[in-house]
Amino acid sequence: MITLRPSKPADLPFVVGLERRPDHVDAIGQWSDLEHLATMQSPKREHWIIESEGTPVGYLIAFDCRGEDAGFYVKRILVADKDKGTGTLALSKFLDRAFLELRAKLVWLIVREPNERAQAVYRRLGFKRFDPVGDVARRFNDAGQQPGAGTFRMLLNARDWEPLR
Numbered sequence: 001m002i003t004l005r006p007s008k009p010a011d012l013p014f015v016v017g018l019e020r021r022p023d024h025v026d027a028i029g030q031w032s033d034l035e036h037l038a039t040m041q042s043p044k045r046e047h048w049i050i051e052s053e054g055t056p057v058g059y060l061i062a063f064d065c066r067g068e069d070a071g072f073y074v075k076r077i078l079v080a081d082k083d084k085g086t087g088t089l090a091l092s093k094f095l096d097r098a099f100l101e102l103r104a105k106l107v108w109l110i111v112r113e114p115n116e117r118a119q120a121v122y123r124r125l126g127f128k129r130f131d132p133v134g135d136v137a138r139r140f141n142d143a144g145q146q147p148g149a150g151t152f153r154m155l156l157n158a159r160d161w162e163p164l165r
């Protein structure tokens with residue numbers, strides 16, 4: 001069973017070990033130890049360990065942007081073994097909590113154009129490409145992050161969320 005539990009400072013070696021794995025360095029953002037530790041302790045940020053039967057198999061970082069009317073921003077998700085359903089299940093657990101427990105209006109993220117596997121996972125869960133402009137774009141940029149070159153946003157509204165069975 002895939003579950004999420006809050007990351008603790010003692011999880012840092014697992015988290016940075018996975019993030020800095022040679023096959024991950026070019027695939028996802030790289031943070032310092034301090035950035036991870038600060039995020040684990042921030043009231044407006046979430047740092048989760050993804051576990052399979054109680055063993056860490058990945059992590060997920062999200063920013064709580066509800067105060068800025070920009071829902072939750074999933075900053076990063078990374079799993080050790082790909083294509084076994086772990087990422088889909090982990091993100092769906094996060095979405096259950098965001099939408100059903102915390103009543104968030106939306107969850108969004110930024111994905112790289114060539115990352116077709118991640119896009120497949122997000123689409124399966126109901127995310128759609130989201131390219132706001134003007135004030136809306138500024139709100140999402142300020143609350144979370146601005147998409148860089150070769151990346152785009154995807155968004156899932158609460159009303160479109162169908163929990164996995």
Ligand SMILES: CC(C)(COP(=O)(O)OP(=O)(O)OC[C@H]1O[C@@H](n2cnc3c(N)ncnc32)[C@H](O)[C@@H]1OP(=O)(O)O)[C@@H](O)C(=O)NCCC(=O)NCCS
Pocket residue numbers: 027028076077078079080081082083084085086087088089110111112115116117118120121124
């Ligand atoms: C993205 C990530 C979290 C997804 O987790 P995962 O456990 O590998 O994904 P799952 O096994 O749940 O699902 C993978 C899906 O992608 C599909 N897929 C795999 N490779 C694909 C490709 N090249 N093109 C299209 N779809 C692809 C699989 O068929 C599967 O879809 P299905 O369930 O409908 O069959 C994981 O691959 C990962 O950590 N990647 C590296 C970091 C990363 O890219 N993070 C996201 C940054 S935005």
